[in-house]
Amino acid sequence: MPLFGSKQKSPYELVRISRDALATIIKEGSGKKAEKATDEIGKQLVAMKNILCGVGDQEPQTEQVAQLAQEIYNFDLLLFLVNHLHRLEFEAKKDVVQIFNILLRRQIGTRSPTVEYVRSKNEILFTLIQGYENSDIALNCGIILRECVKYDILAKFILSSDAFYQFFTYVELSAFDVASDAFSTFKDLLTKHKTLCAEFIEKNYDKLFEHYVKLLTSENYVTKRQSLKLLGEILLDHHNFSSMTKYVGNTENLKLIMNLLKDKSRNIQFEAFHVFKVFVANPNKAKPIIDILFKNKEKLLTFLPKFQTDRTDDEQFMDEKSYLITEITKLQKP
């Protein structure tokens, strides 16, 4: 606490000063004034964080939190902070993430006012997604995005926008940390809200898998491996039953997965196995699928018994493999 004057600023002042400082940073770009404004905003963010989290043993005060939240909505501060995140200092960026995520979790009865706010200012979500293009803020944006995606209305909004398809580019980036972070958000979007996701996948099946095939054939090892694993998870989730049926009825898919079974990476072969088994285990195989499997019957029966025989401690895998061998042996000329 300073010795003289300067009693704690009100939530209104904190937010207003931040907005003014941001305006200065935007106007000045660089130089002394911008630096001073950057310092200023850093201080206000710390003060806001303290109100939201409490200091030391002190619990946050509900009334102050409510006032601050209200001022933040009134001034569109979240929107501005996200839009200009790259201009802030290192620690200030992290403070924005904390403030944003605490506010998101805030509830009044059954309402989540910040979630509603973000939904009404959808530019916020677009900017956050685009954040993956700037490595200085990519991980900060990723943390906020994953918190947003926990709420079905926000997840639904992203899925229904074209911005969702930008993820197919981000998960393939060569920066391991950024690409993996993007993949983690991408995965949450496709799996977190079961009914919503199933509906999305079913409705957008063609467009989605047209994009997805690029991930499965990616030059990027991490993308290829993670997307193949995720594909297995999606197909085996009973919520996605109708999309799964569609997927395993397509001969192009089967050919791709059979090629991946022979990939030079053992891990990719392994993940491919978990997709391949769905084709074979399907009790209502379409005729073209049976045709392909039958045509490759001999090859498969030579290949599978020798496939990753050292995974003896993975009992489920061993069981599934012998089940596939039995099923393929039973295949009759269609």
Add this chain to the structure above:
Amino acid sequence: MTDAKRYKFLERIDGKDNSNNSTTVWTAEDSKSGNMIAIKRINLENKCIKDLEILRNEIAAVRSFKHPNIICYYDAATVGNETWLSMPYYSYGSSVNLFAMDILPNQKELLLMHVLRSVLNALIYLHELGYAHRDIKGKNILISANGNVCLSGMDKATKKSTFKQDWVAHEFIERAADSVVWAAPELLAQDIHGYNCKVDIYSLGMTAVELAYGRIPFDDMPVTQILLEKLNGISHARIHSFIQNTTDVVFSNSFYQLLDSCFKSDSDRWSAVQLATHPFFKRIKITNEDILQEFLHLAKPISEFKVSEGDY
């Protein structure tokens, strides 16, 4: 420029000669900046999906730190089935190498002060952010050419609370076998009392012993036995008698008091902030890296530890 072409690898410096290692460390020249850097090459094909997740979290954590005594990563690039983590080159390797050289006992204490104090700075920063490092040991403390001391090995770090240091965690660290020696008893106990960021202070104490004496009180014991001794509370007696019986190096009283403060049971153990005020550190007159400079000409930079080409 693709990352594969950007770096010119010079020498392997992780000191292992097994060609099947999934992780190797190299010195390299970054053609973009012209700087000599270090690159950790991690073969992802030998990692399970869970390991990839751990790696992602580790990089994200390191990316969120900005502190002179904590390692930073420049870049994490996927190249083929490897990830190349580029970072500053710490030419003197780990603190274990540094303390392995012949130094006079009174100088050794000065060096200890400097190294431990630097790690403590890093811990104050981490604990404030709600992180526990959970793997403090000599091997994870790196020394740069200008004597900067830097904490690395963030793969076991965990974040429990963003705001408060009084959190309690219960989960056990996976793949912790090679850190049992340094681990605090309450971290190993996995009981309902849990643990908090003071586990790092215990490990700092063990690191102090490790560096001061050049070996650890449990050196030839099997891991399970160390674990049992820690759980049964008899490890304290062992550490005590180890120090008593090692008479070839003697330190000032305040050093032994420092160890006591680190090895107390967790409720009485000092926090990082408290420990920074310990009398042991009061004797640091020059607070900058000059202290280390005096010794570094005695030490060998690791790039001199030539690895012959046949080894890899």
